[in-house]
Each structure stands twice: as C-alpha cells, then as structure tokens.
Amino acid sequence: MPKVLITTIPFGNPEPKPLKMLEDAEIEYTINPYNRKITEKDLIEIIANYDGLIAGTERISKNVMDIASNLKIIARVGVGTDNVDLNYAKDNNIMVSYTPDAPGPAIAELTIGFMYSLLRSTHTANLLMRRGKWQRSIGRSFSEMTIGIIGAGRVGSKVIELISKIGCSKLLVCDIHHNEILRDQHGFEWATKEKIFTEADIISFHVPLTGDAKGMVKRDQLLSMKKDVLIINTARGGIIDEDDLYEVMKSGHIGGAAIDVFDQEPYEGSLMDIDRCLLTPHIGSASRECRAKMEMEATEEIIRFFQCKELLSPVTETEYLPQKQ
Amino acid sequence: MPKVLITTIPFGNPEPKPLKMLEDAEIEYTINPYNRKITEKDLIEIIANYDGLIAGTERISKNVMDIASNLKIIARVGVGTDNVDLNYAKDNNIMVSYTPDAPGPAIAELTIGFMYSLLRSTHTANLLMRRGKWQRSIGRSFSEMTIGIIGAGRVGSKVIELISKIGCSKLLVCDIHHNEILRDQHGFEWATKEKIFTEADIISFHVPLTGDAKGMVKRDQLLSMKKDVLIINTARGGIIDEDDLYEVMKSGHIGGAAIDVFDQEPYEGSLMDIDRCLLTPHIGSASRECRAKMEMEATEEIIRFFQCKELLSPVTETEYLPQKQ
Numbered sequence: 001m002p003k004v005l006i007t008t009i010p011f012g013n014p015e016p017k018p019l020k021m022l023e024d025a026e027i028e029y030t031i032n033p034y035n036r037k038i039t040e041k042d043l044i045e046i047i048a049n050y051d052g053l054i055a056g057t058e059r060i061s062k063n064v065m066d067i068a069s070n071l072k073i074i075a076r077v078g079v080g081t082d083n084v085d086l087n088y089a090k091d092n093n094i095m096v097s098y099t100p101d102a103p104g105p106a107i108a109e110l111t112i113g114f115m116y117s118l119l120r121s122t123h124t125a126n127l128l129m130r131r132g133k134w135q136r137s138i139g140r141s142f143s144e145m146t147i148g149i150i151g152a153g154r155v156g157s158k159v160i161e162l163i164s165k166i167g168c169s170k171l172l173v174c175d176i177h178h179n180e181i182l183r184d185q186h187g188f189e190w191a192t193k194e195k196i197f198t199e200a201d202i203i204s205f206h207v208p209l210t211g212d213a214k215g216m217v218k219r220d221q222l223l224s225m226k227k228d229v230l231i232i233n234t235a236r237g238g239i240i241d242e243d244d245l246y247e248v249m250k251s252g253h254i255g256g257a258a259i260d261v262f263d264q265e266p267y268e269g270s271l272m273d274i275d276r277c278l279l280t281p282h283i284g285s286a287s288r289e290c291r292a293k294m295e296m297e298a299t300e301e302i303i304r305f306f307q308c309k310e311l312l313s314p315v316t317e318t319e320y321l322p323q324k325q
Numbered sequence: 326m327p328k329v330l331i332t333t334i335p336f337g338n339p340e341p342k343p344l345k346m347l348e349d350a351e352i353e354y355t356i357n358p359y360n361r362k363i364t365e366k367d368l369i370e371i372i373a374n375y376d377g378l379i380a381g382t383e384r385i386s387k388n389v390m391d392i393a394s395n396l397k398i399i400a401r402v403g404v405g406t407d408n409v410d411l412n413y414a415k416d417n418n419i420m421v422s423y424t425p426d427a428p429g430p431a432i433a434e435l436t437i438g439f440m441y442s443l444l445r446s447t448h449t450a451n452l453l454m455r456r457g458k459w460q461r462s463i464g465r466s467f468s469e470m471t472i473g474i475i476g477a478g479r480v481g482s483k484v485i486e487l488i489s490k491i492g493c494s495k496l497l498v499c500d501i502h503h504n505e506i507l508r509d510q511h512g513f514e515w516a517t518k519e520k521i522f523t524e525a526d527i528i529s530f531h532v533p534l535t536g537d538a539k540g541m542v543k544r545d546q547l548l549s550m551k552k553d554v555l556i557i558n559t560a561r562g563g564i565i566d567e568d569d570l571y572e573v574m575k576s577g578h579i580g581g582a583a584i585d586v587f588d589q590e591p592y593e594g595s596l597m598d599i600d601r602c603l604l605t606p607h608i609g610s611a612s613r614e615c616r617a618k619m620e621m622e623a624t625e626e627i628i629r630f631f632q633c634k635e636l637l638s639p640v641t642e643t644e645y646l647p648q649k650q
Contacts (some may be wrong), residue, residue, distance in 0.1 A: 010463060037459070038357040109466055113441025120435055120612070122442065122583075125450050125605040130452075132608045133593030134362070141434055141612045258447075266459030280450040281459045287445070287466045306393065 002306045003049060003070075004029045007038045007057030008077045015292040018299035025303045027052075037265060040064060047071065051236040052302050054295075057265070057282070060084045065092055073305045075298040076315075078285055079103050079154065080236060086320045095305065096315045099297040100154060106290035108158035111165070111204055111234050114258035114278060115142070118202070118230040121256060123278040139200070146170040148196030148203045149188075150216075151235070152179060156206030160186050172196050197221055200259035202230045209236035219244040234284045235260040246270040249277060260284055327631045328374060328395075329354045332363045333381030333402045340617040343624035350628045352377075362590060365389060368500070372396065377627050379620075382590070382607070385409045390417055399632045400623040401640075403610055404479065405429050405561060407534040411645045420630065421640045424622040425479055431615035433483035436529055436559050437491070439583035443527070443555040446581060467527070471495040473525030475518055475541075476560070477504060481531035481620040485511050488642060497521050522546055527555045533563035533644075542566060547573040553580035559609045562588040571595040574602065585609055 004022065006012075012019040022029050026054065030050075034042055041061045047068040051087065053060070054075050062085050065071065074084060076098040089096050091124065112118070114246045117123050120139035128135050145168045149156050152175040163171060164186040171188035175195055193216070196203055205224065207213045217231075217240040225231070233240050242263055248254055249271075258278040271277045285294060301311055329347065331337075332359045337344040342571065347354050355375075359367055365384045372378070372393040378385070379400050387410050389395065399409060401423040414421050442448050445464035446456040452459050470493045474481050477500040488496060493496075496513035499521055508515065518541070522526055528550065532538045542565040550556070557567050567588055573579055574596075583603040584596065596602045610619060625637055 010461075014463065062572060103337050105468075106464075106466060109441065110445055110447070110464075113438065116434065116438025116441050117447065119606060120438060121436070121604075122438060122603065122608075123448060125608065126448050126451070126603050129592070129604040129606060132555050132593065136335075136606050136608050136611050138339065138616055139431075139435075139608065139612045141431060141614050143430075144614055162491070166487070267454070268457065272455050278447065278647060279454040280445075280447050281454060281461050283445060283447075283450065283461050284465065286461050287464045289466050289469055291463055292475050315457075 002027050002051040004052040004054060004302055005047065005050040006031045007043070007058055007164075008032070008054065009035065010056070010291075011077075011295060014288060015295065017292075021296075021299050021303060025306065027302065027306060028038045029054075052305065053086070054298050054302060057083050060089075062088045065089060065094060073097070073302060075301045075305075077291075077294045077298045080208060081315050081319050082236065082313075086315060090320065095175075095311060097298070097301040097305075097311050097313050098315050101314060102179045102294040102297060103285035103290055104154045104158040104202055106287040107155045107206075107234050108162055109287070110260065110280075110284050111155075111159050111206075111232055112162045114232045114234070114260075115204070115230070116148075116233070117278055118258055119145075120254040121276065124256070124275050127275050127314040142166050142168050144169055145201045145234040146172065146199055147260045148172040148174070148191065148200030149206060150193055150196060150203065151206035151208075152177075152182060153206065153208075155235070157182055159204060160188065160208060164188075172200060194224075197224045198226075200229065201226065202232070204232040205235045205239050207235055207239065209238050214238045215241055217241065217244075219248060222248040223253060225254065227253055230254075230256045230258075232258045234258075234260045237265070242269055242271060245277075246274065249274045326346055327352050329358070329378040329379060329627055330372065330375040330381055331356045331379040332368070333357070333379065334610075335616075336379070336402075336620060339613060340620065341619045342617075346621075346624050346628060349561050350631065351644060352627065352631060354379075354582075377630065379623050379627060380409070382408050385414075387413045388539065388595060389415060393419075398413055398422070398627060400626045400630075401533070402616075402619045402623045405508045405533060406640050406644050407561060409640075410641065412639060415645065422530045422551060422626040422630075422636050422638050423640050424638060425617045427619040427622060428610035429479045429483040431612040432480045432559050432609040433487055434530075434612070435585065435605075435609050436480075436484050436531075437487050438556055439557045439559070440527055440529070440555070441585055442474075442603055443581040444470075446601065448583075449581070449600050452600050464641040467491050467493050469494055470526045471497065471524055473497040473499070473516065473521030473528045474513075474531060475499045475521060475528065476531035476533075477502075477507060478531065478533075480560070484529060485513060519549075522549045523551075526551065526555065527557070530560045530564050531556040532560055532564065540566055542569075544569040544573060549580060554579055555579075555583075557583045559583075559585045561584045562590070565595055567596060570602075571599065574599045590616060 052073045073095045172191040174193045256276045377398045398420045497516040581601045
C-alpha cells in the first residue's frame with residue numbers, strides 16, 4: 001500500500017473529495033503533522049517513509065531527495081516549481097507533476113482586488129480607523145490608470161482579461177513571447193519592462209522565478225517609477241527586493257504596494273511598518289474553487305502514478321531548463 | 326461680495342480649479358476652519374456670516390438655519406440630502422442643490438473593491454500579518470457567488486453594471502421601481518429584500534436614508550442571512566444597526582463586512598474589535614475624478630445662484646417627500 005505525505009495545508013478542507021479518492025485507491029496518506037508551513041528540515045526528518053508527496057511551495061532540495069529513498073512522485077498543488085530541484089529529481093527518477101492551469105483565475109481575482117484596494121487605500125484606512133484616525137484620503141479610479149502587466153502567461157493573461165472587462169486608460173504588457181491573439185482580443189500595447197516602470201500608474205508582476213526574474217526590481221527600478229505608482233506582486237517573492245522596497249517606501253516614494261509572496265515565508269520583515277503596504281500570506285491560489293481544482297488534479301496524478309497510468313501534467317521540459325543555467 | 330463657507334474637506338485639493346472659479350466670480354470663501362468633520366455646534370457658531378454653504382454630510386438642522394439669517398443657498402457636494410432639513414430650508418427660502426450623478430462610479434468602484442477584499446479576506450490577513458500571524462484562509466470567487474443588490478438607483482445601477490462585466494453565479498436586485506431596461510441590459514432577477522437576505526452570498530446596500538431604509542437591517546435580518554454572508558454598506562450609516570452587527574459578528578455569524586458609512590462619524594464604535602470587518606472613513610465619493618466633478622458642479626451652482634441664474638441641480642421634489650412622513 002503506497003504511502004503519501006501531503007505537506008500543503010489546508011488540504012481536503014472544505015472539499016474532502018481528494019482524501020476520499022486516496023482512500024478508495026488504497027493509498028495511505030498523512031497530512032502535514034506540523035500544521036504549519038513545512039521546512040526543509042521537517043521534510044528531511046519524515047520524508048524517508050513516503051512513496052509520494054503532495055507538495056506546496058516548501059523547498060524540496062537535493063538534501064531532501066537524498067533522504068527520500070522511497071520517493072517516486074512529487075505532485076505539486078500549484079504552478080511554480082522553483083521550490084523543487086527538478087534536475088536532481090530527474091536524475092533520481094522522481095517524477096514531478098503540477099497543476100499549471102488551475103491557479104490562474106484565483107490569482108487574477110486577488111490581483112484585481114489588490115488594484116481596487118490600492119486605488120482607494122482601503123487597507124490603510126482600515127489600519128488607521130483602528131488606531132482612532134478618521135482620515136479621508138482621495139483615491140483614484142481604474143478609468144484614469146495606465147496599467148502595466150509584466151508577464152502574460154497563464155496568470156497574467158487572466159489579469160489582462162479582467163482588466164479589459166473593467167476598463168482602464170491604457171494597458172501596457174511586457175512578455176518575451178508576443179501572443180498576438182491575446183493582444184487582438186484585449187487591445188493592449190506591448191512594452192518593455194523599463195517603459196512600464198516609468199509610465200505605468202499600476203504595475204503587476206506575473207512571471208515565474210527564473211534566472212531573469214530574480215531581483216528584477218531593486219532600488220533603481222523602484223525609483224524610476226512614478227512617485228504615486230501602485231505595485232503588486234502575487235507571483236514569487238524574489239522578484240521585488242523586499243529591503244529595497246521598504247527603504248524606497250519609507251522615503252515616501254511609491255503610492256502603495258500589495259505583496260502576497262515573500263523571499264522567506266512566513267514573512268516577518270520590515271514591510272510590516274509601512275501602512276500603505278497591503279500584506280497577505282501567499283493566498284493567490286487560496287480560493288475554494290481553485291484549491292478544490294488543484295487538490296483534485298494533484299490527487300488524480302498521484303493515483304494515476306500508483307496505478308501505473310501515464311501522468312496528465314508532468315512538469316514540462318521548458319520548466320527544467322532555467323535551473324540548468 | 327457674497328460669502329461662502331465650504332465645510333466639506335478636502336476641497337480644491339488636488340484640483341484647485343473650483344477655488345479659482347469662486348475667486349473669478351468675486352465670491353469670498355472660507356474652507357472649514359476646524360479642519361475635521363464639522364459638527365452642528367460648529368456650524369451654529371460660524372454660519373451667521375455666510376450667504377452660501379458648500380456642504381458635506383454634516384447635519385444642517387433647523388437650529389443651524391435659525392442662526393443662518395443670511396443663508397440663501399446650500400450646495401451639497403454629493404448625493405445624499407438626509408443631513409439637510411429640506412422642508413425647513415424650503416420654508417426659509419434656502420435653495421438646496423446637489424450633485425446626484427457624480428458619485429456613482431466612485432462609490433461603485435469602492436463597493437466592488439470591497440467585494441474582492443471580503444471574498445479573499447485580504448483586510449483580515451493584513452491585520453493578522455502585522456500581529457505576526459501567517460494564517461492562510463481559503464477565499465471564494467465571484468463566479469460562485471449569488472450577489473444581492475438592495476437599491477438600483479444612481480449608485481446601485483453602476484454596481485450592477487460592474488458586476489455584470491466581472492460575472493457572478495446569480496444577481497438578485499431589489500428596488501421599488503423596476504427599471505426593465507436596466508434588467509434587460511444586465512440580466513439579473515428582481516427579488517424582495519427578504520429573499521436577498523436569505524439567499525445571497527454577498528449583499529450590498531445602495532438606498533437613500535429615507536424612512537424605510539433606517540434600521541432596515543437589525544439582529545433578525547442579520548441572523549436570517551447565510552452564516553458566511555458578506556455584507557457591504559457604502560450608502561448611509563443608519564441602514565444597518567451597528568450594535569446589532571457587532572453582536573451578530575461577535576457570535577460568529579456573518580463571514581465578513583465592509584462598512585464605509587456610520588451612524589456617528591467619525592466612527593469610534595465596537596466594530597473596530599471585529600477583524601473580519603473592513604472599516605473605511607466614508608470615502609465612497611473620495612476619488613480624484615469624482616471629487617473634482619462634484620466640487621466643480623457644486624461650485625458652478627453657487628456661482629449660478631449669486632449671478633441670479635437658474636440652478637442646474639436643485640434637489641428634486643421627490644427627495645423632499647420622505648421627510649414629510
């Protein structure tokens with residue numbers, strides 16, 4: 001009877017169907033016994049017993065895989081694979097699958113919600129009210145905004161779709177691949193990231209954490225932006241340098257920021273001191289609908305694997321490439 | 326030279342054009358000398374000197390008008406007139422004008438932003454993060470929601486318009502007047518408020534504070550709603566009983582609330598103790614675009630009045646009626 005460790009939590013709640021499916025397939029499972037985001041060290045301690053892993057964004061390194069002598073499959077609940085040493089997994093005959101399409105709509109909705117919050121500073125007002133400060137600030141509206149989207153992949157394209165429904169003054173999009181069908185549908189303008197940095201009123205990042213994206217936004221880039229720019233990161237923590245963001249916001253530059261992803265999670269850094277920074281604990285894909293879809297897809301992959309069927313969503317070759325550089 | 330008191334603040338900032346227009350029309354003005362929301366008592370102290378009033382939502386009562394022997398015109402920057410004793414103004418030959426169409430888009434955007442925040446609990450997450458709690462809650466998405474809109478007037482219809490662009494599972498609308506053109510455009514279903522209370526996942530209020538609306542939502546109505554319902558009030562403070570809302574939320578009922586308007590403003594009440602309550606200081610119309618439009622329209626009314634021209638937006642007869650009851 002294969003044994004599977006489920007590290008990502010919550011899992012099977014509120015939708016218990018994936019757990020039922022594992023039981024029906026006679027797969028034994030353990031849900032994260034630490035009941036918090038699992039660390040590399042935690043994993044090393046317990047992974048040896050397991051044949052499969054239903055994983056979140058925790059680091060699954062060479063060290064983890066060296067101990068995991070039974071491990072044959074990692075099914076990521078989500079899209080990013082930067083936490084998995086993919087090439088080392090391949091060398092050790094550990095299959096890795098993921099759920100690349102499921103999170104898009106949920107991350108896009110979080111992103112659009114962040115735009116609304118930042119435009120009217122509702123997150124800041126909520127903090128101030130609770131400190132007894134009734135301070136009405138004058139916000140802005142979508143119709144006046146130049147919005148810049150960095151990355152038009154699975155998530156970015158969903159964000160673009162929603163913005164084009166809501167409407168804005170101008171939409172600039174940066175991507176290596178120019179998807180002209182998407183452009184024709186939504187009527188935006190392709191732009192370099194430098195143009196977006198200097199011209200946009202709202203900038204949102206939707207790129208994977210590959211070599212290029214890491215540290216894409218540091219002090220110089222932040223200072224090149226408009227003084228009242230609103231910036232959003234729902235992609236990966238390393239894209240915007242957190243210390244530089246703190247320093248630049250502390251100095252009065254940047255109108256507002258919404259950050260859902262961090263270099264080290266749980267985040268405990270200095271951005272907490274900036275009232276106009278909206279902070280959330282990596283909840284991009286945390287919607288009932290999206291979680292249910294991702295948990296189901298990852299569970300189905302695990303079951304397919306142990307029933308010796310072909311995987312539906314193995315991580316594609318292109319995802320392996322950037323880590324080789 | 327006519328003298329005008331401007332009580333609503335900020336005014337002429339960031340857009341100084343209305344002040345310039347008053348100067349050009351040789352109208353002397355004073356901007357709220359208290360630099361906070363003005364009270365009835367403040368007004369009584371200073372109003373005697375003024376011929377005109379560019380007003381916010383402060384109470385303009387019989388007592389104020391009795392002192393205001395020179396007052397001939399009140400130009401409300403905004404749409405609600407529940408703060409003005411309209412019939413007493415009429416009896417004393419004080420004209421009242423307002424800017425009924427300007428706030429709609431800005432209030433609608435705030436409302437939709439509130440829906441996004443409540444759906445993902447980003448306001449709560451932001452509070453918890455700052456207390457060192459990394460707690461991922463599972464949110465919901467628009468596509469799963471039954472949304473109920475109470476009031477389909479100038480603001481409600483703008484909210485309906487935005488929701489129909491974004492998409493939801495089902496849209497229920499309650500209004501005395503059934504605007505079938507609006508219904509045909511956006512494909513919602515007319516419903517009683519009782520049906521909305523019991524069936525909707527999100528409920529948003531967009532009614533004026535007339536006799537019917539005051540205390541529309543008390544303990545019984547709140548308890549008749551779904552346990553995880555999300556409720557939004559960007560209309561007027563008296564519509565939802567604040568103490569009842571606190572008690573019911575404290576007991577665990579109601580998934581989240583976003584409240585922009587209060588019985589007594591500035592608000593200092595017990596809802597501050599409820600983390601899943603998003604509180605903002607009456608900023609519905611506080612967007613650059615909307616404020617500029619409202620300030621301009623109110624200023625133009627004042628100028629028209631002192632130049633003995635006909636007013637463009639006198640408060641209509643129908644607004645006077647409810648107060649007579």
